[in-house]
Amino acid sequence: QVQMQESGPGLVKSSETLSLTCTVSGGSVSSGSYYWSWIRQPPGKGLEWIGDVHDSGSTNHNPSLNGRGTITVDTSKNQFSLNLSSVTAADTAVYYCAKTVTLSEDAFDIWGQGTMVSVSS
Amino acid sequence: EIVLTQSPGTLSLSPGERGTLSCRASQSVSSSSLAWYQQKPGQSPRLLIYGASSRATGVPDRFTGSGSGTDFTLTISRLEPEDFAVYYCQQYSSSPWTFGQGTKVEIK
Numbered sequence: 001q002v003q004m005q006e007s008g009p010g011l012v013k014s015s016e017t018l019s020l021t022c023t024v025s026g027g028s029v030s031s032g033s034y035y036w037s038w039i040r041q042p043p044g045k046g047l048e049w050i051g052d053v054h055d056s057g058s059t060n061h062n063p064s065l066n067g068r069g070t071i072t073v074d075t076s077k078n079q080f081s082l083n084l085s086s087v088t089a090a091d092t093a094v095y096y097c098a099k100t101v102t103l104s105e106d107a108f109d110i111w112g113q114g115t116m117v118s119v120s121s
Numbered sequence: 122e123i124v125l126t127q128s129p130g131t132l133s134l135s136p137g138e139r140g141t142l143s144c145r146a147s148q149s150v151s152s153s154s155l156a157w158y159q160q161k162p163g164q165s166p167r168l169l170i171y172g173a174s175s176r177a178t179g180v181p182d183r184f185t186g187s188g189s190g191t192d193f194t195l196t197i198s199r200l201e202p203e204d205f206a207v208y209y210c211q212q213y214s215s216s217p218w219t220f221g222q223g224t225k226v227e228i229k
Contacts, residue, residue: 047158047166047209047220062217063122096165106213107156107171109178114165 002027004097004112012091014121018084022097022112023077030055030075035100037108038071038082040093048093052100053080087119123148123212125221133229140197142224144210149190154214157186157195160223161206169208170195200226 008020022036029036037052051061053071061069065084073080084091094116098108124147134140144155153173158166168177170186173193183198197204205228210221 046222047211049211049218049220060216064217101168101171101177105171106154106218107168107177107211108158108166109168109171111165111167 002099002110004099004110006095006097006112006115008095008115008117010116011118011120012087014088014119015086018082018087018091018117018119020082020095020097020115020117021079022081023079024099025078027099028075029073029078029080032056033103035060035103035106036071036073036080037098037100038069039096039098039108039111040091041096041114042090042093050082050084050095052106054103089119089121091117092119093117122217123150123215123219125210125212125219127208127210127221127224129224130222131225131227133227134200135229136200136202138200138229140200140204140226142195142197142208142226144188144193144195144221146191146193146212148215150193150212150214152214153189154212155186155188155193156211156213157184158209158211159204159206160209166209197226202228 035052038050070083094114096114098111157170160166174186185196
């Protein structure tokens with residue numbers, strides 16, 4: 001059973017870069033069978049898809065981030081990462097990593113527990 | 122992007138009752154690329170339904186997804202105490218993938 005765990009700083013200063021890593025266990029990011037995604041949820045609000053990566057290195061990002069997000073995969077560590085630059089208070093959220101059901105079913109069947117990131121001024 | 126509108130915002134029901142949740146898309150969702158999630162306070166979302174009507178692994182059969190095009194429904198046949206939560210729909214027909222704003226199912 002695949003498990004996923006987010007890690008990274010819980011507090012980031014405004015205008016700096018938020019960096020998070022998702023470690024996958026019980027499965028391989030190199031399987032080629034899934035997309036690996038980042039999703040966030042501001043306190044008390046709904047869910048926003050940030051983007052995803054395939055082990056081939058191909059990525060998709062949500063245009064709402066205005067090019068600030070970068071998602072990469074490290075197959076040697078069985079991890080994938082999110083960098084979000086020039087953060088503001090609006091980026092304060094719980095950040096989840098998740099995997100898709102398959103390459104053609106982009107629903108998210110496995111989620112990490114989430115990590116809260118606050119942006120301070 | 123495709124905007125998903127869920128209704129009602131809050132559904133007040135008693136255990137044993139039937140719950141019907143709606144998700145309407147601003148444009149057609151092709152190939153029934155729609156999912157439903159359940160989220161309880163302090164927990165990650167849990168996938169219930171994908172492909173509009175396919176139950177995810179381990180999901181009880183009291184959860185049923187239906188619909189196509191722009192109108193989708195999640196039906197909970199008889200509410201159990203553990204079903205009181207927030208439910209989100211998500212489309213993966215057209216990038217960026219988007220979620221509805223959620224429907225809270227609360228105990229009446």
